[in-house]
Amino acid sequence: MTDRRDDVEFVKQRLSEDPTEEFLEQIASTVVDQMADSFPELSLKSRSMEEVLNEFREQKLDEVKSTGQYRRKLDYLQTYLEEEARVEMTDDLTSEDVGRYDKWRKYESLPRDEPLMDTTLRDDMYLFREFIRYLIEHRMAPVRFETCVNIPEIDYAGGEGVDEKKLDPEIAKASLEYLRKYEYADIEHVSMELMCQSGPRKGGLIGCDVPGFDYEERVLKYETNETTPLKNDESSEREITLYGDIPEIIQDYLKDQRPPATDEEGREPLLTKGDGRMSPSTLQKIAYKWTRPCKVGLDCPHDRNPEDCEAAQKNNSAFKCPSSRAPHHIRKGYITDQKNRGVSADGIEHRCDVSPRVQKLHYDLPDDAEERERFEDEFRDADDDPNSGFNHD
Numbered sequence: 370m371t372d373r374r375d376d377v378e379f380v381k382q383r384l385s386e387d388p389t390e391e392f393l394e395q396i397a398s399t400v401v402d403q404m405a406d407s408f409p410e411l412s413l414k415s416r417s418m419e420e421v422l423n424e425f426r427e428q429k430l431d432e433v434k435s436t437g438q439y440r441r442k443l444d445y446l447q448t449y450l451e452e453e454a455r456v457e458m459t460d461d462l463t464s465e466d467v468g469r470y471d472k473w474r475k476y477e478s479l480p481r482d483e484p485l486m487d488t489t490l491r492d493d494m495y496l497f498r499e500f501i502r503y504l505i506e507h508r509m510a511p512v513r514f515e516t517c518v519n520i521p522e523i524d525y526a527g528g529e530g531v532d533e534k535k536l537d538p539e540i541a542k543a544s545l546e547y548l549r550k551y552e553y554a555d556i557e558h559v560s561m562e563l564m565c566q567s568g569p570r571k572g573g574l575i576g577c578d579v580p581g582f583d584y585e586e587r588v589l590k591y592e593t594n595e596t597t598p599l600k601n602d603e604s605s606e607r608e609i610t611l612y613g614d615i616p617e618i619i620q621d622y623l624k625d626q627r628p629p630a631t632d633e634e635g636r637e638p639l640l641t642k643g644d645g646r647m648s649p650s651t652l653q654k655i656a657y658k659w660t661r662p663c664k665v666g667l668d669c670p671h672d673r674n675p676e677d678c679e680a681a682q683k684n685n686s687a688f689k690c691p692s693s694r695a696p697h698h699i700r701k702g703y704i705t706d707q708k709n710r711g712v713s714a715d716g717i718e719h720r721c722d723v724s725p726r727v728q729k730l731h732y733d734l735p736d737d738a739e740e741r742e743r744f745e746d747e748f749r750d751a752d753d754d755p756n757s758g759f760n761h762d
Contacts, residue, residue, distance in 0.1 A: 414509050415460040422447050425503050429496075442496050449473055453650065459509040465686060467517040470497055472688050476695045477650050480572075483731070484697055487521045494520040533734055536694040536702030540660055540667065541565045547665040549614075554621040556642055557655050562615050563589075564656065564696055568703030568721045571696040573599050575647050579623065579637040587616045591722070596634060597646070605722045653695055657687035660694040704732040709739050 426443050430436050450456045453473055454466040474493055475485045485493075498518045504510035545565055548558040563574055569591070576597030581590035588608050591599060599605035611619070619639075628643035638646035659665065663675045664687075671691055675681035680690035687693050694702070700721070707717055714725035723732055735743065 412508075413460055413511065414507065415458050416509060418450055418456045418459055418462070421459055421504070421509065422450065425500055428503075429499070439496070442493050445474060445478055445493065446470075446497060446500060449478070453477075459504060462504070462510060462514070464514060464517045467501060467514050468519065469688060470494075471519045471521070472653075472695070473650075476697060477653055484695075491521050494518060534694060534698045534701070535705055535734055536565070536660055536699045537692075538702065538706050540662055540665065540692065540694075541699070541702060543662070543665040543667050544659045548659065549618075554618050555626050556622070556640060556647075557659065559619055559622045560640055560647075560652060560655050561659050562618055564699045565703065566612070566615060567609055568700045568707075570600060570700065570722070571649055571652055572597070573605070573722070574696075575638075575640060575649060575652060577639040579627075579639050582619055582623075582639060584616050584620045587611050594634075594636075596632075600722065607719060607722065609720050654684070654687070656696045656699060657690070657693040658684050660692065660699070661687055661690045662692050701732050701734060704728060705734050705739070708733050709735060709743060711743075 422443075426447075429439060429443065433439050449470055450462075450466075454462075454469075456462050456466060471490065471494055475487075475490050479485060498515065498520065501510060501514050501518055505512055505515060544561060548561055552558045560574075563569065567589075573591050576594060576599065577589060577591065581592060582588075583590075587610055589611055590606075590608050592606050593599040593602050628641065630638065630641040630643050630645060632638055632646040636646075640647040640652070642651070661681065663669050663673075663678075663681050669675060669678075669681075673681070678690075679686045680688075680693070688695075704717055704721055704723070708714075708728075714728055717728060718724055721732075
């Protein structure tokens, strides 16, 4: 009896301390499990996810006129649940699976590297929410799952919901310093070095092969291939110089840590964990994992306790950290930082394969202070001109 009272007091204490979603889910699951025998209507049905998806598809397509558009959206939903989340039965679906769909749809579901526009993502998330409500209505998912669906808010005045997130240089520096000290030259370290110090597209980096790295010349080649195409095919092919310690880090990885793996074509992927070429979702998870401030020795900027934070405790939940960033955000942060340092648009176009026009629209995202500092030297030099009638002497 004493143990039961202790348990009750523990739960009461946790509930009074702004409990995590995971803790609340554990309590709810325990209560439902204990009441299921007395109240069978509370128990969740377990059905084949494939069958349920087909039922929902038929119902939805009967309701709408533009079936082509909805077929595509439903295809993405089915691909995520069956191939990415690997949900075979409805009771296998977790709140984490529900909460991650928006990130997958935006950053991983498309063959291109640019993310899905928030205006399109919003419509897809409305459909996803309909599906979750369908599961709830038919007792195949708990009611709380609906709150896990993340529908983006669109600021039309700000330019159709353009994603302006980018990796902060301080976090990039801390991440690389941490990895060089504690995870030196493993696959995740090499992946982060190349993302943070050359700003590649996700697909381009994954497509790099071992022969494309030249240690003596300190060069990495990006070459298009039928199975790993570059964004602009042959026009995206290029060589980039690797600076600092990166060539030595890659060389040490190749000598000591890279497993002897090939892909389906017999090519040797530069980035591999031993099971062929790295997948986009794996690279995505590496990026989220190593851009959490608390993971790399920085204080949490969100006033969270890492011991109680799901994003800090679980690598698979790293995307839930407000500061964690996807490969595309690392690319944006890299390009913005290079512009702040005075690198020309032409130089960035060659290294990162992005035109000056697209740089300005989507990748070069300085804050107000960074934008001011870029032009300080120009105005200071002009102000020092003795022939100017507008100087301040």
